[in-house]
Amino acid sequence: MTAPTLSWNDDAPHSDAFGDVYFSREDGRSETEHVFLAANHLPQRFAEWQAPRAFVIGETGFGTGLNMLCAWACFERHAPPGARLHLLSTEKFPLGHTALARALSAWPSLASYSQALCALWPDPVSGVHRLHLSERVTLDLHFGDTTERLEALQGQVDAWFLDGFAPSKNPEMWQPELFAAMAARSRPGATFATFTCAGIVKRGLKAAGFAWQKVPGFGRKREMLAGSIATPPVDNRRQRTPWFTPPPTLRSQHIVVIGAGMAGSSVAAALARRGRQVTVLEREQPGAGGSGNRQGALYVKLAVETNLQSRFYLAGLLYSQRWLGRLAAARPQQPPLWQPCGVVQLALSEKEASRQQRFMAHHPLPETLVAASEAPDALAGVPTAAAQGLFYPQAGWVQPKRLCEQLLQHPGITLHHGEATALHPTPAGWQITLANGDTLAADQVVIATASLANHFAQTAELPLQQVRGQVSELPLPEGTAAPQRVVCAGGYVSPPLEGVLTFGASFVPNDATTHTADADHQRNIDELRQALP
Structure with a gap:
């Protein structure tokens, strides 16, 4: 503007x-x-x-x-x-x-x-x-x-x-x-x-x-x-879109959120900030599933031609940067859960280089948000396999598990350990049955269990697809040169945290397995070698 x-x-x-x-x-x-x-x-x-x-x-x-x-x-x-x-x-x-x-x-x-x-x-x-x-x-x-x-x-x-x-x-x-x-x-x-x-x-x-x-x-x-x-x-x-209209009378003083990953903990914090009493029901611990990685990269890949989806992603990036900065500033004595080190997107092929050039031509955005670079090595802090890239100064990496734990440290939130097995509507709201036979009552229920969200009778028709994604971690030998910013290409790699390099990730649709696979680790290593030889 x-x-x-x-x-x-x-x-x-x-x-x-x-x-x-x-x-x-x-x-x-x-x-x-x-x-x-x-x-x-x-x-x-x-x-x-x-x-x-x-x-x-x-x-x-x-x-x-x-x-x-x-x-x-x-x-x-x-x-x-x-x-x-x-x-x-x-x-x-x-x-x-x-x-x-x-x-x-x-x-x-x-x-x-x-x-x-x-x-x-x-x-x-x-x-x-x-x-x-x-x-x-x-x-x-x-x-x-x-x-x-x-x-x-x-x-x-x-x-x-x-x-x-x-x-x-x-x-x-x-x-x-x-x-x-x-x-x-x-x-x-x-x-x-x-x-x-x-x-x-x-x-x-x-x-x-x-x-x-x-x-x-x-x-x-x-x-x-x-x-x-x-x-x-x-x-x-x-x-024209009645499914976006809430019921005229919405009792929501007490809300149960099922799942304490990124989705569950962030929505719980948002509701508690609005004065609601929230119980978060978690069968393991906060950030136990996909939200439990050592590091998560915050970045965005925008379409060459601007569209509503890209505008939404861009708004999400800018909001998340402010949101994470405020959360980190609230606990200055703690190790930082958020590092706005910036993200470098490498162009490893002529096709990607052309795409990035066309993107910059179509998006007159401030350099404080995104800029083209012909020196990605200098930005990354290590040699790369690309001659050009895009740099997002306000992006970076976060520790997802610590973020989940901090979001739940609100006086309006209670963490309850247990597994929900069934939801029953009642005249007063909802009754949640747990695996051990106990029950919880709530005015409203939020299901935030990722690929397991359709395991209830009320959500069984949701067309969810499970995608396997494996992240790799390697301890770096002392003195090894390491990226100073998040680097993205076919995969992504974050700056080392406590001497450990985190990179990945595999992407296997329709695979619900959770064990670590050597083949996925090798694929992540191959992607890392290609981007950062």
Whole structure:
């Protein structure tokens, strides 16, 4: 995406393209608190919030993030301990990291909030970037055109910050389609506030179903607008895909997750973060199956021509990098479970070299995300068999078993050892029968047992295919040169951990065996020799 061209007055940015300021040079924070927090009655609403779901604030125009950080600070001051806040904001011209940090340095009182934001600030890639700012506060950044982003949004907003450059400076944004999208993504009774009283805004809000009134503005602005929408339009988009629509009443205070591998432990942590009580049922130990490898590589292989699948993979890579970094930072005294050393993808054939060249031509992505390299040896730290490759600086490797164990260290999660053999629906939810005859009760059940997920009557028709994958480990003799980054070609190899090199992996569809096979080890060694002679 395109970064804005800025001029600076001390640490206050000014948009050269729109000829407008990002925040008031008089007192930007006081203006935000008057226009957006007070006019939406947020201190009172936060203090009274008792719903199990998060309170949702939507914003048109993230800018420097001042409005969102002030809302976060207000939430921390007023909300009860169990409450959660979900922020979402659109931005077509995201600031670079340096510009963002400089702008927010103008508010020392928000330093702890701005530092958390800057630490997670994503690359300027269009789409949705989810940032977990704290245990209770999540920010979704929707990079792209505001109206397009809101029209695609799945969710409903409780309070709107109708911001952005003034209608006279940026008339393209303040169009009827924007107000219609806001209305369609509002909860009944959702409020809004905006600094402007322009006629195009008043007419657009009214046409979309919002009731507005003029209220005192901030500083030299005599008036501003605030209001609400009583009955938003009905969202019928899911009628075409009803299988995505949850039941209207979903009791889910206690959830049993079957399986404590990567899938089970991560979904358990996500549910616990949302205030649910979770029991994780595991027949062996966390990370016992495929999640028990010494190292796992985090990387992505994108299609030559961009498509929805590749966009999903890319979003997953960026989210995982932030997620793992935050988990690692939460336990600084522990050995790192995540190493963002970067990943080198080698082009070992002319066909792959051509594919990589075409990929780079079709994907104008920042070099902080992916870059072409004609010196893969220097990147890898050892001689390779390729003359070119792609480098993903934000990828790396993780210790899956330790990750599973850390995810389960949440006060809302209980680990229960046992094997589920049957699920029985009850009027109150579900009863899980264990192999030893015991039972567990739950409002909802999550099955996260990989290829064994269809071993229940309710899931027997799932067309799952078992694929055998064997990873190899070799102790390196002292002084042996070893890769400094994850290297991928036909297989992959990680930098050594505690003197052991981990590489692989075999890929054998329709094979459920779990014993180690010499033939698979030899295949892994042959792949390693081909890539790193």
